[in-house]
Amino acid sequence: MRGALRQELLRIADMVPAGSRVLDVGCGRGELIGYLKQAKGADARGIELSQSGVNACVAQGLPVVQGDADTDLRDYPPGSFDVVILSQTIQATRRPKDVLDELLRIGRQVIVSFPNFGFWKVRTRIFFSGRMPKTGLLSHDWYETPNIHLCTIADFVALAETVGARIERALAVDDGGDVREVTRPGYWDNLMAESAIFQLSRGPGPQGPA
């Protein structure tokens, strides 16, 4: 795992209270849930699309099902997890808004991290080269990237408002792996952060609970 990504997973893990029930959506080879089980005594489970990822998880004794964030979240009952995590995955889903809605339904707290398309290096690459940007987190060519729904921090804040989510915490991560707590994500964060970690809950809003 890349050092910066490892850093991010540790930051996410910090947000998870000890002993909680956690679902990691798009859990890869189980790095985060393995860590949460060990370090936090969490009842941590996962969903992963790739067969190789799932096999690796189950071979480590981690409870992971092969599944798709776009279609398989609806099986889980409301509020069935204390924390639901979607790490570096929302941009690869077909319907990010529906996925976020489902996450907020099944988890009391939702942690979402994503590559920030507003990052200055992304902006300057498009601006100067006129080509689709490739950065550390976004390393694919445009024609083979799984990242089909990229967004900026500002876009994500707007989406959170649309689905009636309350932003509990926001962290901006720069490309050196340094993390800053952000109270109200603004222009500067959107420019300087390579990726962002948001902690959300279902707050009062258009689609919030009655």
Add this chain to the structure above:
Amino acid sequence: MSSAFQPLSAASSVAGEAAGQAFTFPPSQYLPLDSGERLSPLSIAWKTFGRLNADRSNAVLLCHALTGDQYAAETHPVTGKPGWWSTMVGPGLPIDTNRFHVICSNVIGGCMGSSGPHDIDPATGMPYGLQFPVITIRDMVRAQAMLLDHLGIATLACVAGGSMGGMQALQWASSYPERVHAVLAIATAARHSAQNIAFHEVGRQAILADPEWSEGKYQTLGTNPRKGLAVARMAAHITYLSEAALHRKFGRNLQDRNALSYRFDADFQVESYLRYQGASFVERFDANSYLYITRAMDYFDLAADHGGVLANAFKGTQTRFCVVSFTSDWLFPTAESKKIVHALNAAGANVSFVEFETDRGHDAFLLDVPEMFQTLRGFIDSVAQARGIR
């Protein structure tokens, strides 16, 4: 024609009782059946592999498939072949008999020592034949629970099985959730599909159409529906493989000849192979048992027993599940496993689900699939860890 059931029952009684692993319950301990009938006396034959530990926490129950039996990990007394799960169960293997006490019993309705249609009906003094009551998967599981009570084993570290064995494992989790720590359900379904019922019906009709079946009284009459049972097996065997595997194994290759015979001999290797499968099967299996056990699978519908909602079968479960499917299994396709997983998620259960890529079809669960062994070893190790089994 000599009858196949003779060597069969001889083998089962010798192999079972010699090892002290067959028991007939007293009439007071009858088996209540889903049909409303009672099975009495109830006999169960079983095998164990590995030692039971002092706190009795390391028992694993293996549930065999339609034509399997208790010889999971030792040489079969009739065929002389290795046990059906000898790739999976044994010292140092994923279900490690140095760690676990593995129990495998012949299902009721079977023909390897547990009560079945070939037994003597105490009411008539004659073999049961079709007088044997129709049994269900839940009846099989109820009988296994009685066996565990008899053995003084309160809880199981794991119940594991493939195909019909997986159905039993799911039924265990539903009927006795407090007794099952973990379930390993491979290449199975929570209900038998219309297509699978249809295949079973073909097999049953092949047996019923054999004049030697004699309305099920072939034991008394000294006949044996070998042809019918062999055809049933041939048809079923195709469903256990895949088109790709059949092609890889046989293609259109000819058997012991260079040209087509323009007759109905087994020109093709695949024909010869199927004939062999059918012929060898009748040496170890009883035709009436085949009728009863296929019926039990057809009747299986775990959701129907719970108001049509499969998740209700697992409500509040603390059992850990591992559900496994194979890409080329068209008898119990991945979609069936996913239905189980969806229901378990809805029930909030702790579940793992893996699909393995193989062209070997349904029978892959009995074969050497290294990736499967590696993955299942991880699941089973985590079960041992959670149970404090060293």
